[in-house]
Amino acid sequence: MGRLPRRAFTAAALATLSGLAAPGDATAARKEAAPDRAAAPRALRGMWLATASNRDWPSRTGLSPARQRAELLGRLDTAVRLRLNAVFFQVRPAADALWPSPYEPWSRYLTGVQGKDPGWDPLGTAVREAHARGLELHAWFNPYRVSGQPDPRKLAPTHPARLHPGWTVPYGGKLYYNPGLPAVRTFVRAAMLDAVRRYPVDGVHWDDYFYPYPVRGERFDDDAAYAEHGAGFGSRAAWRRHNIDRLVLEMAAGVKQARPGVRFGISPFGVWRNASTDPLGSPTRAGVQTYDDLYADTRKWVREHWIDYICPQLYWNIGFPAADYAKLLPWWARVARGTGVQLYAGEALYKAGDPAQPPAWQDPAELSRHLTLARSHPEVRGHVFFAASEAGADRIGAMARVVADHYRQPAKPPR
DSSP: OOOOOGGGHHHHHHHHHHTTOOOOHHHHHTSOOOOOOSOOOSOEEEEEEOOGGGSSSSSSTTOOHHHHHHHHHHHHHHHHHTTOOEEEEEEESSSOBSSOOSSSOBOHHHHSSTTOOOSSOHHHHHHHHHHHTTOEEEEEEOSSEEESSSOGGGSOTTOHHHHOGGGEEEETTEEEEOTTOHHHHHHHHHHHHHHHHHSOOSEEEEOSOSSOOOOTTOOOOOHHHHHHHOTTOSSHHHHHHHHHHHHHHHHHHHHHHHSTTOEEEEOOBSOSOBTTTOTTSBSOOOSOOIIIIIOOOHHHHHHTTOSSEEOOBOOSOTTOSSSOHHHHHHHHHHHHTTTOOEEEEEEOGGGTTOTTSOGGGGSTTHHHHHHHHHTTOTTEEEEEESOHHHHHHOTTSHHHHHHHHHOSSOOOOOO
């Protein structure tokens, strides 16, 4: 399928999917960053704010509404202090909600009990307070993850996955919605779009969870769904990629209909395919390839302009043998070139100063070098840092170095 104008893609692309179509230089990057001497151009400066397992917020379950709100505002204030301009707030971490959703229960990460009303509206507050601070607020959803344990009976009594156990697949000790079921796809899209209709969010954001990451010795049992819906595909893998493609296209169309102007973007695992697997792939030797293992054809979504932005998780240091940041970033720049899809680089702030990481991550200048490298690739329109806890703590000053070298002046997000 050739590239289509952004506003014209939906009908043609969905029609195709309704049929059975087949699926810098590293040396320069190692130089120390020179401080900006002019006002920064438009660029996205983002921070992920994760709520799954209470990673970044709230600090623990069961806090009072006032304490939860205060912690949330503190995270937004951190973004302002670091001269960021966007926060990616995880509002549907596990088939649940951080707003009063008519589709799914309140998240247990708020009160400790799934379905219990926390007494306030976190998403509504986050949107209002982010905008008051000049920040964009992107609502971050996880489409198919249901629970960190495999038994639907342990979910809230009214949870859709408990009412429709046939929608789920236990895998790797967790529970997932089955992407191969049209009813599931329709439901999860409606659940996410409810938030888009209710709140003036600036973006709709997905991360890297499509079909689950492979678990050694286990198989994702979608035999029945494949038997019912997979006729005409050359393989189960092609059918699975088709299922994910459809969700991407249908969600993109739904977002534009629900709130025109809201951007829809995805932050996948950083490797589409290795060049040893596909000559179009990146010069990497990654153990996971999104096309083959997560059934997410992330390169196609960019080349066909199905999404507004792509933010690959480039969570490796410059010079890392299996996945060198200095080689992956130019590869993604070539993918995005000429498509109109904005490219943001996902940055592993959480690795900075972690003694379990390679020596490069003990150097406070590593992340700053990433941004220096990106300057030579105009397709890169910004960076998003994982995650809020590390942005606040900044254990070795890596984020402070980024700010000093690259964020001396405020910047507005790309148009």
